[in-house]
Amino acid sequence: MTAFTMPSLGADMDEGVLQEWLVKSGDRVRKGDVVAVVETDKAAIEVECFQSGTVGRLLVPPGTRVPVGAPLAVIDEEAVPGGRAGAAEEPVTAGAEAAPPTAAGPVAGTSPRGTPGPAGAGREASGGHERPTPRRKAARASGPAAEPVRGETRRPPEPAAESAAPVVGAGPLVRHLALLHGVDLAAVHGTGAGGRITRADVERAQPPPGRRVRATPYARRLAHDLDVDLTTVRGTGDDGAVRAADVNAAVLAGTGPREPERPDRRRDSGRRPDTAAPADSRAERRTDSMRRAIADLMSRASREIPHYYLYATIDLAAAEDWLRRCNRDRPPADRLVSAALLLKAAAVAAREVPALNGYWRNDGFAAAGEVNLGVAVSLRQGGLLAPVIHHADTLPPDVLMARLKDLVQRARRGRLRGSETTGATLTVTSLGDQGVEAVFGVIHPPQVALVGFGAVVERPWAVHGMLGVRPVVTATLAADHRATDGAVGARYLTAVDRLLQTPEEL
Amino acid sequence: MKPLNASDAVSVIKDSITRIVPDADFTRLEPDDKFRDVLELDSLDFLSLVELLSERTGVRIDEVDYPELTTLSDATRFLVERTARPPGPRR
Incomplete structure (x- = not known):
């Protein structure tokens, strides 16, 4: 027991x-x-x-x-x-x-x-x-x-x-x-x-009165926040499960009657007076509490971790070329985005430079035996989550891409599983889609490094004494100076660069 | 593949975007705005959009076509044209 x-x-x-x-x-x-x-x-x-x-x-x-x-x-x-x-x-x-x-x-x-x-x-x-x-x-x-x-x-x-x-x-x-x-x-x-x-x-x-409606946790939460009775919502998910979009649709259509007193206590369970605030303030509270959680963690990181920062601009011509060839004959659902390759390179480089992959605990560094990448995902309502892709260094780009899509989607819809929120040994943040070229991040304790990628942009680039236009990305590393010195960080970024020059091997 | 007129195309596009960004506010999106920026679609969102549009209209959308899907008016024109006449051999 x-x-x-x-x-x-x-x-x-x-x-x-x-x-x-x-x-x-x-x-x-x-x-x-x-x-x-x-x-x-x-x-x-x-x-x-x-x-x-x-x-x-x-x-x-x-x-x-x-x-x-x-x-x-x-x-x-x-x-x-x-x-x-x-x-x-x-x-x-x-x-x-x-x-x-x-x-x-x-x-x-x-x-x-x-x-x-x-x-x-x-x-x-x-x-x-x-x-x-x-x-x-x-x-x-x-x-x-x-x-x-x-x-x-x-x-x-x-x-x-x-x-x-x-x-x-x-x-x-x-x-x-x-x-x-x-x-x-x-x-x-x-x-x-x-x-x-x-x-x-x-x-x-069947059906027992007030029987439990199939619904995703996020839909449940939303229904709870919006005071919608799930039994009145038509589900469009698997097997008729109610999804968040259905709850929203019900609210918009005015078909979600307010029914504060329901006989089924299961759906009321979150509404105990001592724990529940008025429904309409709850979504706001979530954003507030997330903000506070991020504030606490980042303050601690900034207070405790002596960060050092490095950056390298990496020629992505080979990688983009490979992606283009690879995507040419694929339907959209199977295509890869640059982020998948960047993540793979970040993960493999972490295996090569294990001093950046692990935890700072009890005044010492403990290397992790595996590479689990935390991936910073910004949420539309504000805030961010960092779901984890376990053993990212061992996954082929296709699999990594599928994981990434799935995790990002579920992070945004509030359906992550516990194992997907823990165990990150190194976190990667990509802010390229927000249009910036580089991100100098704050490390997520107890990890000892954070890798950042900016936007893939075309820049004049000299190769073998010739000037050309190439797609490039700026990779950054924020690292914990207690655990490593700049030379180790430099080795890491150099490895990322080298790996991205032979994308077919990733 | 069913030919789409402009208003069909716009509604397919808006509907697809709404499936990706449920609270997308089209009132602040002008036809010539870059919707990826205004509605904050990242590269994964954009790929989902391509997937949805291609699924719903039957139009084959290659990576080289992505620049056509930058603004609502471009994207509308793209879908209307591609559904009107199937493209010849490409590349």
């Missing part, structure tokens, strides 16, 4: 608001599953589980602000049937959130990205032969109580009898139907032989 704790979603994060649980007690989770949405000063982040097991008690109700490291839920690596009673399915502080256990968890099929939700997985595990092998360990270890008995009657929860995975008798077709309609099988009374849940039972059960 271990605690699932509030993760640190960035070096500057001290606390976060548990905005929403995407799992409930009894759900099987695998390492990497998204289990909750946490709101930081900067964004709503989908937080992944760091181990596989069964969700035990949820310790913190939605809407609670907790410090980094505080336990949020109990994860049982091995399901222990006796350790979980029906009453424990609610958050400990459930007094304020009174809701029946069945309403506390998301119903099947509502996981944000349309992957089989953990809720579904939990029931899946009870289906005997359907139990997926990776989860066998947990299920087997849970003893007889978890051994599914097909057709067993669903009983009201009682201590020690309630197994980790609710035992529900239902065939695969019925399960599928339930998933499709967002019906929680655990809450369905089976009328078939031996209490088996039939198709008719599922159809009767």
